[in-house]
Amino acid sequence: MTVQRTLSILKPDATERNLTGAINAMLEEAGFRIVAQKRVHLSEKQAGAFYAVHKERPFYGELVSYMMSGPVVVQVLEREDAVAKYRDIMGATNPANAAEGTIRKRFAESIERNSVHGSDSADNAATEIKFFFSDCEIVG
Numbered sequence: 001m002t003v004q005r006t007l008s009i010l011k012p013d014a015t016e017r018n019l020t021g022a023i024n025a026m027l028e029e030a031g032f033r034i035v036a037q038k039r040v041h042l043s044e045k046q047a048g049a050f051y052a053v054h055k056e057r058p059f060y061g062e063l064v065s066y067m068m069s070g071p072v073v074v075q076v077l078e079r080e081d082a083v084a085k086y087r088d089i090m091g092a093t094n095p096a097n098a099a100e101g102t103i104r105k106r107f108a109e110s111i112e113r114n115s116v117h118g119s120d121s122a123d124n125a126a127t128e129i130k131f132f133f134s135d136c137e138i139v140g
């Protein structure tokens with residue numbers, strides 16, 4: 001497996017509790033390089049577009065409201081097999097099911113306020129990275 005990139009979001013529950021440094025420390029400890037990063041406050045349109053894949057799910061409206069409720073930190077993470085490795089360290093969507101040592105086990109408050117987003121495939125990673133970053137903003 002070659003070096004790969006994935007899109008990460010530190011969600012409003014994480015910025016609210018001042019956890020961005022603690023999460024970044026876990027990421028760097030796990031071998032990820034943060035090759036792009038910015039703090040943004042998503043509009044309803046941006047949050048809705050980013051999560052458009054979940055439009056039909058019952059929690060979509062609440063998810064969009066939550067993601068625009070405070071600032072987020074969007075990041076591009078780089079390492080070998082980054083997409084799968086980040087899903088591993090994130091932990092299960094519902095923190096009640098997340099494994100020991102994962103970000104969500106340590107920090108998530110609920111299935112919705114679960115601290116981090118990570119792309120779920122290489123194709124989606126490419127799409128999601130483009131959603132937030134231009135090529136010249138990513139410094140490997």
Ligand code: IDP
Pocket residue numbers: 054059063092093111112113114116117118120
């Ligand atoms: P993932 O973030 O682990 O990939 P997805 O199924 O893609 O999980 O869901 C996207 C986000 O929507 C979750 O991270 C979480 O914030 C929220 N979410 C997922 N399922 C529920 C639910 O059943 N109730 C409320 N929010 C949910």
Ligand code: MG
Pocket residue numbers: 118120
């Ligand atoms: Mg997902």
